[in-house]
Each structure stands twice: as C-alpha cells, then as structure tokens.
Amino acid sequence: MRILIILLLISNFTFAQYWGGSEINDSDLSNWLPEIEIEYAGSYHFGESESESDFHLFFSEDVIIGFVQSGYWEENTSLRKSNYINLTNIVIDKAGNFTSDQYTGKFINYKTDSGEYLKGLKINNPWTSWIEDSAFEIGIKTKLEFNNIYYGKYGKASFMKLNPHELKKMNAGELRIMKNEIYARYGYTFIENSKMDIYFRNQNWYRPEHKNVDHFLNKIELYNIKMIAELE
DSSP states (O other), X not given: OOOOOOEEEEOSSSEEEETTTEEEEGGGEEEOOOSSGGGGOEEEEEOOGGGOXXXXXXXXXXXXXXXXXXXXXXXXXXXXXXXXXXXXXOEXXXXXXXXXXXXXXXXXXXXXXXXXXXXXXXXXXXXXXXXXXXXXXXXXXXXXXXXXXXXXXXXXXXXSOXXXXXXXXXXXXXXXXXXXXXXXXXXXXXXXXXXXXHXXXXXTTOOOOBSOOGGGOOHHHHHHXXXXXXXX
C-alpha cells in the first residue's frame, strides 16, 4: 500500500528539503483555498523510503476522518509492520488551517522550479520521528483513491455510514465478512484456522500483523461495527 510520490521537508529556516536534496524558499508556498472544503479530501504523501507515510483525509456527512498510515520494523524480528494514527476532532477553517487533537497545520500550494503548482498539507508538528531540525513537514496531495486504501468487498464500511435498510437485505454470512473486513484492513490477526482466518488469508491484500487494532478504528468504522453487530 506504499506509493512513492513527492517529499518536501520544511526546516526552521527559509528552505526545505525536496526528496532529501534541493532547497526551496518559503516564497514558493502560498495558501490553498478551494471553492468547497471537500476538495481537501484525499491522500497526502510524506517522506521517502522507510520514513514515508500517507495521510488520508475524507468527509462523511458531518464527520471529518483523517489517519496517518506508515510502517515500522518490529524489534527483534525482521518484520516490517503497518501502523496507523487515527486523528480525532479534526477541524478545517475557512483560511485552510488544519487542527486536530494530535497535529496542526495548513493547506498550501507549492510552486516548483518548472512553475507547476502542487497542492499539499503542511504539518507543524511532524509525526516523522527523524525530523529534528524541521519546524514542519509538507505532504503532497496524490491521486490515490479510496478503493486503493480500503481493500475488500465492503470497503465503504470504513469511510461511509452504512444504510440499515440495505444491511437488512444481507445474510448473516455477508454481514460477518463486512464487519470483520474492517478489522482485517488494519492487519488484525484472527484465531488460527477459524472461518475468518481462512477467508482473509485467501485475500491477496490481507496481512495478519496485529493482535489488537481497536485503537486504529475511526468513528465511522465504530458506528458501522455496532450497527452490523446488532443485525447479525
């Protein structure tokens, strides 16, 4: 699920690193103020190589969902696992300022040397742990679509509140898969040789990595899990 796009790292001074190399000026940054807020929705790529991450942002009814997707090497093993930071209480104001309980920032345009404008998100307190001399980091908006983030047959259960009337048309087996897909997308490890373990191990996108993924779940997923469970 890693996609290599563009990295911009902004330092405490008036320059930044572009893929760890070229310097750019603050004068190349400007406010990004779209006509409608939903244009901010999408994926923003930060970092490169083993330090890369993606921030996924979307709107669903009156809820703004955003989470950071990255990877790490597990201690004492040779396994690289996925990690997710679910941002809470996200607010985006009319000036393009971004706030949450964990991180703050601003939506910007970056003017490249060729004169091209790239849309991005500047994070003031970067989650990239190796950044020591930078006051903020910029992630560039990519063309990654939700179906390439939320794998499975029922990916919408992770970013859209489900319709109870539609759920009532589904049988118990379908509901069970829909509910457990939410956990599986975060690499939940099911009981070995159980029906769900066998089913998901046959899905080419599934990787069993974590014994508990509850802290990865967003508001919409928790809402849908509860509703599905009541219908099962």
